Amino acid sequence: MRVDLDAEEGRLESFPRFQSASAQARQLYQLGVVLAVLALVAWALAFFIGLFSSESLWPALLGNNAAAMLVLAAGAQSAYWVAHWRQAVLNPTADVPQHVCDTQLTGIDRLSQRLNSGLQHVLVAIGAPVLWLAGGAGAAWWSVQHTWNLALPGLALGTWGSVAAGIAVLLAFALLVFERYLAQQQPAQWPEARLLAPLVRVPILTLLLSAVSLIFSNDDAQWPARLAVLTGLLPAAVALEWVVRAIAALFSPRRDKLEPRMIGQSFVAGMLRWPPQPLLALQHELHNRFGIDLRQIWAFTYMRKAFFPVLAVIVAVGWVLSGVNEIPLQGRGIYERFGEPVEVLGPGLHAGLPWPLGRVLAVEKGVVHELATSTESNADPLLTPADGLPPLTANRLWDASHVNDKSQVIASDSGDKQGFQIVNMDVRFVYRIGLSDRAALAATYHSADVPMLIRSTASRILVHDFASRTLDGVLGEQRSALAEDIGRSVQADLDALDSGVEILATVVEAIHPPAGAANAYHGVQAAQISAQALIARERGAASEQTNVAQLQASVALDQAHALAREVSAAAQTADLRFAAEQKAYASAGHAFLLEQYLSQLSLGLNNAKLLILDHRLGGSSAPTLDLRSFTLPADPVAPRKAAQ
Numbered sequence: 001m002r003v004d005l006d007a008e009e010g011r012l013e014s015f016p017r018f019q020s021a022s023a024q025a026r027q028l029y030q031l032g033v034v035l036a037v038l039a040l041v042a043w044a045l046a047f048f049i050g051l052f053s054s055e056s057l058w059p060a061l062l063g064n065n066a067a068a069m070l071v072l073a074a075g076a077q078s079a080y081w082v083a084h085w086r087q088a089v090l091n092p093t094a095d096v097p098q099h100v101c102d103t104q105l106t107g108i109d110r111l112s113q114r115l116n117s118g119l120q121h122v123l124v125a126i127g128a129p130v131l132w133l134a135g136g137a138g139a140a141w142w143s144v145q146h147t148w149n150l151a152l153p154g155l156a157l158g159t160w161g162s163v164a165a166g167i168a169v170l171l172a173f174a175l176l177v178f179e180r181y182l183a184q185q186q187p188a189q190w191p192e193a194r195l196l197a198p199l200v201r202v203p204i205l206t207l208l209l210s211a212v213s214l215i216f217s218n219d220d221a222q223w224p225a226r227l228a229v230l231t232g233l234l235p236a237a238v239a240l241e242w243v244v245r246a247i248a249a250l251f252s253p254r255r256d257k258l259e260p261r262m263i264g265q266s267f268v269a270g271m272l273r274w275p276p277q278p279l280l281a282l283q284h285e286l287h288n289r290f291g292i293d294l295r296q297i298w299a300f301t302y303m304r305k306a307f308f309p310v311l312a313v314i315v316a317v318g319w320v321l322s323g324v325n326e327i328p329l330q331g332r333g334i335y336e337r338f339g340e341p342v343e344v345l346g347p348g349l350h351a352g353l354p355w356p357l358g359r360v361l362a363v364e365k366g367v368v369h370e371l372a373t374s375t376e377s378n379a380d381p382l383l384t385p386a387d388g389l390p391p392l393t394a395n396r397l398w399d400a401s402h403v404n405d406k407s408q409v410i411a412s413d414s415g416d417k418q419g420f421q422i423v424n425m426d427v428r429f430v431y432r433i434g435l436s437d438r439a440a441l442a443a444t445y446h447s448a449d450v451p452m453l454i455r456s457t458a459s460r461i462l463v464h465d466f467a468s469r470t471l472d473g474v475l476g477e478q479r480s481a482l483a484e485d486i487g488r489s490v491q492a493d494l495d496a497l498d499s500g501v502e503i504l505a506t507v508v509e510a511i512h513p514p515a516g517a518a519n520a521y522h523g524v525q526a527a528q529i530s531a532q533a534l535i536a537r538e539r540g541a542a543s544e545q546t547n548v549a550q551l552q553a554s555v556a557l558d559q560a561h562a563l564a565r566e567v568s569a570a571a572q573t574a575d576l577r578f579a580a581e582q583k584a585y586a587s588a589g590h591a592f593l594l595e596q597y598l599s600q601l602s603l604g605l606n607n608a609k610l611l612i613l614d615h616r617l618g619g620s621s622a623p624t625l626d627l628r629s630f631t632l633p634a635d636p637v638a639p640r641k642a643a644q
Helices: 021-052 058-090 107-126 128-146 158-183 193-215 223-230 233-249 278-290 298-321 437-445 450-466 471-475 479-496 515-588 590-604
Strands: 324-327 331-337 340-345 348-351 358-364 369-372 406-411 420-433 501-512
Touching: 021 058, 021 128, 058 128, 058 158, 058 193, 058 223, 058 233, 128 233, 158 193, 193 223, 193 233, 324 331, 324 358, 331 437, 340 437, 358 420, 358 437, 369 450, 420 437, 420 450, 420 479, 437 501, 450 479, 450 501, 479 501, 515 590
Parallel strands: none
Antiparallel strands: 324 348, 331 340, 331 358, 369 420, 406 420, 420 501
């Protein structure tokens, strides 16, 4: 029962919860501090461990336990505000007013004072308990969400795992003692104790589940890692509930004279009891919150009494309806009555005996399958972008091994050199279950694994068929008839076994030598190419030397012809000059010689240093040049004398 200060003023000391409010507030405050410190330590350890090992189990464990501690800390903080209100009401303290002269404040100080008063008004309107509860719930949710990873591998923790499990059990035991202490409190003495006790069970359960995952964690088991991650669901659910309660509390009217109510109540934590009674908890919540008593409503009472009879009728009707089966348009089914096949049913609705007295086995109808003779790989194919390079599995060259290639011994045509050869082939069968009812029954009851039956039969046929063929024949003219012969033989054996399988087509995608022989073949090709390249290189060198010799001979011959022509032209010129001079001498005689003499003299004196004396310079006689020293032949280098 909540107390109104206006009505109960002066009688608060008589209420036990007000008398013990001071001790309760101190205990709750200390509990909140201890839990917050534990959560911070767990976060710090998780952070440093996550830096060195991102796939470790420790960050998830520590984060979930930190969230559980924060949930309990937020609940203790919510109860602390109620106890603090009772303590403040019972022992009010006088607020000392601060008188500040407005004339001494600057404009900035006035603005700051108005902002502070506005923020304080908003904080008072919202309420500190709401903010603390929302903050703690948000931090708990973030702690769980930040470390959530269901793909964690199994990990053997060794000695540290055992030590951590022991610490978790000790903490759980300490919290269990505190939970028992709260459960023994009287409602009149501490009303919030019965609301706080279920919240203590949240970290207790989280710690115990963490200890189990730590003890059984190893490299081969995956479930301890999954359990360690899933332990965060409980504190996360309580955190989400408190976020909703904090939002709803914003719209609730606040009365300072009315005793507050603990906001940190959890319906999820209240389910942690044995036996769980969710309907009873919901009934108490409705009765306490809204005054609705479901026990006084006749409809709910009737529903509770008629629940089991109605449930029994529903189960009986569901069991009877299990005899009604729907067969799709592209399928068919074999109806078994008491384990014996009765008939083959077509598409539509069919009624029969309920399970397990009667059942319908689904059989394919017209579904076409493709099967390779070799064992196909179960690995997931690597997806390649449309504009990227093709994967290695798309390489169809015979030097690459493929998962569907099958090695086969084949006859050799090399006489006494070798008796057999080995080839790799990729043979595929396109098949379906026969369309007749007899084929459907045979495929269902005569073979446990139809693909394995076809593969084993085809392997036997291929061994027998390839033993009588040669490699050249298979790769040449016999390849067109090979697929037809293999398909006919496999179909004959399947019919003999009454398998109900119909071979529609046989496709020979590839036949080639083994991929291991590709390196030797490539070596032979490389040697042949190298020999051809060496021959071409030597031929080029010889041709180059021949061309150089021819060029040198042609140059020498041309130079000889040019030199002979020059000598011949010089001789002809000298002969013509000599003949001309003879004719001139015969005609002119001494005058020709004088002319030649003067011409040679001009040539000789062309570059000589001469001193010319003019007779007009003075003197009694004219200047005279004595030419007697220049007798023929004249030498321009010999010393010359001048006389005046």
